[in-house]
Amino acid sequence: MSDARAELVAAGAALSAAGLSPGTSGNLSVRVGGRIYMTPTGARLEALDPEALAVLDADAPLDAGHTAGPAPSKEFPLHRAFYRRDPATRAVVHLHSAHAAACSCLPPWSRRSALAPLTPYFVMRVGQTPLIPYAAPGDPEQARQLELLDFPFHAALLQNHGPITAGDTLARAVDAAVELEEVSRLTLLLKDTGPRVLTTEEAGALARRYGTVWEPVAGR
Structure with missing residues (x-):
């Protein structure tokens, strides 16, 4: 348990x-058994204390379950939505990184991914990344929308807000967040230039090999 908290602080x-x-x-969380450890509201990520994290009941309703420690980030329902979507999820990372936040203000590339498969590493480390319609930060309804989307994904862009990623380890969730920021930067650099993107076959082969998801979309 202490190792998971220390890993969150280091991340x-x-x-x-x-x-x-x-x-x-930004906010981070890790799930350990029946508990979720999360960064507190208003916390600076460079100054976290492993003994002063919010603790939530992993089995509580989407918008409830704070059991100990300081109040969690208001975005905790989004984290909970990822944990509820996939029991294998062990960590969630939500940032306001500049390029990904900028891309969240643009029209999505497709229904299943706000961003095109510009690079192999985006597909390998992130996979399809839907755009979740705008809601005020902390709105549980946005978390419900994310939870109930009828196709698989491990990352999303929150419209006019920023990126959120999930992983079966904290390291993978962090790597996905970093790669999502990088492909967002490339998207902005290449905007309106008509760049080549990976084909459905190329992206699908990478996703199958690296355990992410990239599914065909009509017209793309």
Whole structure:
């Protein structure tokens, strides 16, 4: 348990040092058994304390379940939605990284992915990434929309807000968040240039090999 908390604290410091979590933005969580450990509301990711994390009951309703420690980030329903979608999920990372936040303000590439498969690494580390319609931060209804989407994914862009990623380890959720920021930067650099993207066959083969998801979409 203490190792999971220490890993969360180290991940927060690394994301902050990389410039992906300005100010008090962003939040992380890890699930350990029946508990979710999460960054507190208003916390700076470079200054987390493993003994001062919010604790939530992993089996509580989507918008409830705070059991100990300081109040969790208001975004905890989104984290819970990912845990409820897939029992294998062990960590969730939500950032306000600049390029991904910018792409969340643009029309999505397809229904199943806001971003095109520009690089193999986006498909390998992230996979299809839907755009979740706008809601005020902390709105449980947005978390319900994410939970109930009828296709698989391990990352999303929250419209006019930013990225959120999930993984079966915290390291994978962090790697996905970093790669999502990178492909967002490329998307903005290439905007309106008509770049080549990976074909459905190319992206699908990578997804199957690396355990992510990339499904065909009509017209794409």
